[in-house]
Amino acid sequence: MSALDGSIVLIALPAIFRGVHLDPLAPGNIAYLLWMIMGYRLVQAVLVVTVGRMGDMYGRVRIYNSGFAVFTLASILLSFDPFDGGHGAMWLIAWRLVQAVGGSMLTANSAAILTDAFPEEQRGFALGVNQVAGLGGMFIGLVAGGLLSAWDWRAVFWVNVPVGVFFTVWAYRTLRETGRRGGGRIxxxxxxxxxxxxxxxxxxxxxxxxxxxxxxxxxxxxxxxxxxxxxxxxxxxxxxxxxxxxxxMIQLSLFRQRAFTFGNLAGLAISIGRGGMQFVLIIWLQGIWLPLHGYDYADTPLWAGIFMLPLTAGFLAAGPVSGHLSDRFGSRGLATGGAVLFGASFLGLMLLPIDFSYWIFAVLIALNGIASGMFASPNSSSIMGSVPAPSRGVASGMRATFQNSGTAVSIGVFFSLMIAGLAGSLPHTLTSGLRQQGVPAHVATQVGGLPPVSSLFAAQLGVNPVRHLLQPSGALAHLTPAQQQTLTGREFFPTLIAGPFHSGLVIVFAFGAALAFLAATASLLRGAGRAAKATATRIPRPADAPEQARAREKRDL
Missing domain, CATH: 1.20.58 (Methane Monooxygenase Hydroxylase; Chain G, domain 1)
Incomplete structure (x- = not known):
């Protein structure tokens, strides 16, 4: 549920902007869109280590249960946005930040609770299911956002309410502390x-x-x-x-463990690649491919979610299996193989034409989902199994920080690369295309001179920017009916932007492949893992006095 809310808004943004009556291409409104996407990730990236440490100190179940309550309350308030326009957007942004606080409390402590509860030989499968639940929520959010926003934009927040209320009560009645509280101070x-x-x-x-x-x-x-x-x-x-x-707050001594250090570095690289890829694929489908295949702009969010189902299915199929296999055969081989396959899927996507055959696209994103599942569960098991029991809360928080920071950074990195790829050719292409259809030169130049980010956001939000930008100038009224139909139809803008967009795609997918192979290298360097687990128990807790630490180390030896 926590991870689902990080991605469900990506698909539902067109319906949300229409629902609060916000013009997506008006100056300054780009900031609202960015903060709806980035604000949630930012808070989660910042807070997970802190609330993980609080779980070590005051009880992981206590913090986890409180997270359910905070998350549910924020979901209720999000679904009752009383404002319109910018004020409505600010209401949503503010309560999504509060919602992210609750999500952080869940994310940071769930892996630590499971690591406490399961023996070493079952831990990989348990953490695999947990990781699949988290990342699976991220992938399912892409589909759920399209389905729910087609009904009502508020439904993307309503969906959390019954689940949150039920499991808040369930968590307080059922979960019990199985780990030892560490005490200490903040x-x-x-x-x-x-x-x-x-x-x-x-x-x-x-x-x-x-x-x-x-x-x-x-x-x-x-x-x-x-x-x-x-x-x-x-x-x-x-x-x-x-x-x-x-x-x-963070035990830097944990980074002496190869499995912990290289596992987190590999996870960061994969997280950057995964988050950016999802964002780019949504723009590709909603802004270009679906309109070229006859889908109305208003319907593209729903169908983008449906056409991305192979990505979700591949991940959900591979995640639990890889967690089980990591218990039997170790984490390094599976995680490394998953990272390599992840990079190979990027190379395949890079070779696709803009107007691709869907079945080839479906196979490639399914392979990407399988690769994510192969990597995620073993990598989490390796990281969590390398740390001593009293530090599992903060270790889980650090793992989540790397993952959430990677997702937040990915949107910035991939979007910057995409804009850089578009900036060289899009203004000239857009200006020339408009002038060929009879648009006056000064109007065509003005529209073509708009920042490429506006065109990308128009594609993201299911808006036909040509109609939107030409109507206020009155230029459409002076054109022939045939020219008006061409300019405002489904194919003109996607066809025009296809060439520059493909240049940007090549850059971002090449970068994604490089990140994946970097993750594979880091994964190989993590070591076998079992030796790390054995030595991890000898790291003294930071609050121990030196005499206690020496006595514990002598006893363990």
Missing amino acids: DWWGNITFAVGLSAVLIAITFGLQPYGGHTMGWTDPLVEGLIAGGLALLAAFVAIENRVRAP
Whole structure:
């Protein structure tokens, strides 16, 4: 449920914008779209380590149960948005941030609870099911968003309410603590520097995607540069603080475990590739492929979700099986093979033409889903099995931080690459195409000079930007009926944008493949894993006195 809400809005955004009567191409409204997508991921990326540490201290089940209650309350308030326009969008953004707080409490502690509850020989399967539930929610959200938004845009938030109410009651009545609480105290300086530093970097990425001055993106904006520099400085200060405090937020000693370090690095690379790929595929389907095949712009969100079903099915089929196999044969081989297959699917997508045959596309995204399933469960099992029991909450939070940060960063990275690919040819192509259909030169130049991000968001939101942009100027009224029908039809804009868009696709899929092969290399370097598990128990808890730590190490030896 927590992961589903991170992706369900991607597909449902067209219905949400229509529902709150927000013009998607009006100046400044791009920011609302970005924050609806990025805000949820940002909060989850920042908070999961903190609430994981709180689970170690005060009880993982207690924090987990509280997360259900917070998540459900925010879902109820999201479904009763009382405003329109910008105020309606701000209501949704604000309560999605609160919803992400509850989601963080669930995500950070679920893997730790399962690791406490299951013996080592069953842990891979248990964590595999948990990881499949999380990432499966992300994939299912793409389909659910299309189906539910076709009925009512509020339904994408209503769907959480009965589930949340039932399982909030169930969790409080059923779950019991099986792990030992660690006690200790909260590392306030570490939490503040980490939260503010990571938030600054992710906020900078969000602003960097918006046009600035005469530039297509905002990476030269002094605000963006200052946020990135300040965020990185705070993260460096965070590392220095963690090396000096007695009860750190993150035990940097965990990174001495090869399985923990390289597993998280591999997970980060795969997460960046996965999140960006989903975003690009949605734009490809909704903005180009579906209109070219006769689907109305208003119906493209529903059909985009349906046509992406092979991706979800591949993941759901491979995830539990790979978790079970990792218990028998180890994590490294399965996770590495999954990363290689993940990269191969990117190379296959890169070779597809814009107007592809669906069955080839379906096979490639199914392979991508299978690859994600092969990688996710063994990688989680390897990471969680490499840490000592008292640190499983914070370790689970760190794993989730890498995953959520990767997803948040992926949208910024892939979108920047896509815009860079479009910027070189789209303005000229759009201007020339409009002038060929009789649009006055000054109007065609004005429309062609719009930032490429506007065209991408128009495609994302199921809007025909040509009709939307030409009507206010009155240019359509001076054209022949045939020219008007051509310009405002389903095929003109997708055909026009296809060439520049394909140039951007080649760049982003090549980058995705490089990330996947980087993840495969990191996965190979994680080691066999069992030795790491044996030594992990000898890492002293940070709150222990030196004498206690030496006594425990002597006893273990």
